[in-house]
Amino acid sequence: MAEMIRDPRVMKKAQTEVREVFNEKERVDEIYINELKYLKSVVKETLRLHPAAPLLLQRECGHVCEINGDPKYWIEPERFYPERFMDSSIDYKGSNFEYIPFGAGRRICPGSTLGLLHVELTLSFLLCHFDWKLPNGMNCEELDMTEIFGVTVRRKQDLYLIPIAYSPLFTT
Numbered sequence: 418m419a420e421m422i423r424d425p426r427v428m429k430k431a432q433t434e435v436r437e438v439f440n441e442k443e444r445v446d447e448i449y450i451n452e453l454k455y456l457k458s459v460v461k462e463t464l465r466l467h468p469a470a471p472l473l474l475q476r477e478c479g480h481v482c483e484i485n486g487d488p489k490y491w492i493e494p495e496r497f498y499p500e501r502f503m504d505s506s507i508d509y510k511g512s513n514f515e516y517i518p519f520g521a522g523r524r525i526c527p528g529s530t531l532g533l534l535h536v537e538l539t540l541s542f543l544l545c546h547f548d549w550k551l552p553n554g555m556n557c558e559e560l561d562m563t564e565i566f567g568v569t570v571r572r573k574q575d576l577y578l579i580p581i582a583y584s585p586l587f588t589t
């Protein structure tokens with residue numbers, strides 16, 4: 418939600434997809450979740466930029482540095498850009514080592530399917546039934562994206578957003 422509120426283009430695109438699929442089916446339901454190609458890319462991109470459980474001890478680089486000057490695996494690696502996963506063969510199975518939000522190998526997360534379903538379904542509900550805006554006239558560039566490390570990584574500042582109920586019946 419934080420990445421999408423920072424980029425209204427992505428929010429709009431994900432919302433349009435969710436509303437098209439679920440309005441047609443007349444309800445939000447997990448059986449249609451695989452039709453949400455863009456929303457799934459949003460979740461993938463979120464787990465790329467913000468892995469909930471980075472492996473090993475977390476470290477932070479003390480200096481700005483450039484490694485070989487050429488991003489080998491990701492184009493514009495720091496950018497939140499879900500489109501990079503559309504039509505990509507990279508999945509969650511841990512066979513692409515540049516993307517292992519659930520780990521890899523024998524100890525890969527056994528709860529990934531359940532975890533993803535919860536995230537995707539919850540996000541679908543939030544996008545389908547509400548429009549979202551920042552409080553107090555806050556600008557999206559002002560949103561603090563600092564993360565803190567614990568057992569899992571999370572936002573340092575809680576995210577406050579204003580939901581505006583949406584119903585296709587009341588739109589013009």
Ligand code: HEM
Nearest residue numbers: 469470518519520521523524525526527528529531532533
């Ligand atoms: C989006 C949600 C989730 C993320 C991002 C996530 C991520 C991870 C990661 C990165 C690991 C370490 C894998 C490794 O050592 O290579 C892990 C392990 C594990 N996860 Fe998850 N997980 C999620 C949801 C869940 C859920 C819903 C469950 C249980 C219902 C679960 C159960 C476990 C267990 C038991 C392990 C330890 C596996 C082992 O060491 O053999 N996870 N998870």
